[in-house]
Amino acid sequence: MDYEPVIGLEVHVQLGTRSKLFCACSTEFGSEPNKNTCPVCLGWPGSLPVLNEEALKFAIKVGLALSCEVSSRLKFDRKNYFYPDLPKAYQISQYDMPVNKGGFLLVEVKTPEGGMPEKKIGITRAHLEEDAGKLLHEGIKDGSLVDYNRAGMPLLEIVSEPDLRSPEEAYAYLVSLKAILQYLEVSDCNMEEGSLRCDANISVRKKGETQFGTRAEIKNMNSFKAVQKAAQYEIERQINVLENHERVIQETRLWNEMKGQTFSMRSKEEAHDYRYFPEPDLVPFTISRETVEAIRQTLPELPAGRAKRFMKDYALSQYDAFVLVQEKNLGDYYEDCLKEKGNAKLVSNWIQSELLALLNAYKVSIEKSPVKPKDLAGLVRLIENNTISGKMAKDVLPAMFETGQSAEAIVKEKGLEQVSDTKQIEAIADRVIQANPKVADDFRTGKKQALGFLVGQIMKESKGKANPQLANQILEQKLK
């Protein structure tokens, strides 16, 4: 039986405002526990929330970037439940009137056929809410401690429609969403520090079925890859359940990264009744169209637009453009290389094939790359003007990476300049033909592959310095 997975994602993004959502406390990460707190975010009796307008602005930015309808009225609600990390026993959130609703995100997923079709994933809503604190258990006997530094941090919860049909699509959605958030500069999207968190609603149904199956909500995934793996696991689990003629239970499940499995946390019957009602401490107010339009004017170029521009202006393939724009800093790096007069196509290739591999190997981010854009552009220029061969350049780049020197300096130091002196190469060619009469004859009688061997011999004798194209031409001429 063929099954189709149905996936919807809920992403919590911590907005990068300087102060918390309803008080003036700092949002700095890594402070000593409970340092960034005040009566408001600690929920002390008598304290009242006041909205951080910067957070609202950030939320609207995201809404506009996701083509959402921005609400004309801003209203908050209380979500009531008891937990020690929730100081007021309610979270200020938005229930029936989210600041953004009804948008979409274009996602590109590589198909087995090699294409990268765009798919429109609906965005149900993106609403503002405050974060809770954090329980600390480690090394504490007889109980837990609470760190409220995170309590009251501004979050935007972005909920997708159940439009995703594979773990790969889910992964691609997260990559695209993260890219947009970074371009908007509203969040650092650091999953390790918890500034981006994702829950997945997953169900499966038989192919052709129009009704959704019963879904499970999967939590506790700490990376995009984990989301993909958890989704894969959960889909298989649900298919197994159905194949065994059992029913999928609506429940919340936790992903266990170590075991690579999801485990039941609570069923629907045990689900909370959050008793939502309008937050009386924050009076609803009107968001004027002028405000929204003014924010729209501040939107930067977004990844999709940038990719289209790269394809048009620099003749890049869809895939190359896609890779370069997904991380804003990588796209910036690329464009900085072009400012240094690097060849657009070559620079793209060198970034994607060689530089990214080095960055990965050394676990360095692109903005901290020891090879600066002007140096990579310099390397590409040396290849273009035949000072070094592409093959040699593959040895030069790691040296640049390790030393931080320019390509010119390394080429000069190691004497790697390409030999393009015709006489020098002709002399080597003569020696090579003499030493390999059989191969030379093969070429003369039409075995074209034989030329490659002879070129290789020239390269070997010149210690790789001979210009391969020139060697080719000279050999062909001599063997006519």
Add this chain to the structure above:
Amino acid sequence: MSDNLHQLTLKKAIEIASKQSAQPILKTLTERIKVLNPRINAFLRFDPEKIFLPSPAPYPLPLSGVPISIKDNICIQGRQTTCASKILAGHVSPYDATVIEKLKNAGAAIFGQCNMDEFAFGSSSETSAFGIVRNPWDLERVPGGSSGGSAAAVAADMAIAALGSDTGGSIRQPASFCGVVGLKPTYGRVSRYGLIAFGSSFDQIGSITKTVEDSAILLNVLAGHDHRDSTSANEPVPDYTQALKRDVRGLKIGLPAEYFVNGLDPEVAKSVQAAAETFKKLGAEIKSVSLPHTQYAVAVYYIVAVAEASSNLGRFDGVEYGLRVPAKDLREMYFETRDQGFGQEAKRRILLGTFVLSAGYYEAYYLKGQKVRTLIRQDFERAFKEADLLLCPTAPTAAFKIGEKMEDPLAMYLSDIFTIPVNLAGIPAISIPCGFTSSNLPIGMQLMARPFDEETLFRAAFTFEQESELYKRKPNL
């Protein structure tokens, strides 16, 4: 003279203190509290050593060091603020409420914390976890509530003036029972920052004073926008003492027909009718108006206000502050802490509020309640097209006997039947004495005004007070 310092109005006390010092006033009050408080229990905490005295200023401050007493649900930095609940016993507030800051800046001495119904849940001050408050006019009777401690303290001359809070009548009803002046300003007129919330969309801090003039003097200090309270209004603050004119000529005063019905004590009805006659005699126009949705007010209030309360009181969970009863796990700790920490009435309201917000009941109760609230607000808007002020009894009866209504919550709730609609609509109202019963218990009348028209309230209340001179009568203690 010094023997009578406790009897001073705020106005007179400021006059004396600004010329000499507030010290003799503080001393006299301290002595009086020592004698009377054991009988009345108006103060939960009173430590003469711990009075916040204003810092010396190079220029005269409006309150000149005169002491003001504070209801125990308004946060004072470094002081216990308990809402008369066991769950907050020993809880020391880390910050000052905005009104406390304002009082301090105006040169007031912060002087004693007043008893109240637990979390302001009650109309008799009998739900306090720290002992009931007695009415200075008859120690066998309640002072009203929930600001019963504040009202009793002012009525018994143990305080020059006091702050209270009013969610459904908690300033006006005790003011009425104790024969003093109680003002509930317009919702948003005074910052709620630092007032421990009961019903956030109803709560308003106000004053209990000996005279209308004192009420105006205090509102001058308390009123104004506060950036820490999003519900506080950014409306200009006039000098309210300028409104104290002995003149009601041309004022249109409406008597809401729905308020003069069965269940209203005949003596109270007579007294308020007589007050209307007085206003008429002084040149006001008296007319009948209708507030057709009045009958739903108490029901709606006990849906919406308790819904908010159930949420507001969630934070008292034993985790961060206040009482924590150790137990085997977190769930048990919540249960035990809240079971032992909250009194009967608090539990009743938390349960009621939790119920009306529950899935499946929200639409039928909370949402419908909000709709009816809008109708009640519209009743007032219409009435205020015909009249500048509305006049009615503050409460259906004078002070009732201690214990009389404790076993009958509904009867207790109905004692706020005339004050609750005001909070539902968010308008300002004042209760001032308008007479006495045959057994020498004060009767209060309530004047209501348009939003942010406290000036007209003061003008009419001041005129009546000067005419009746009822403020001169004191309980026999």
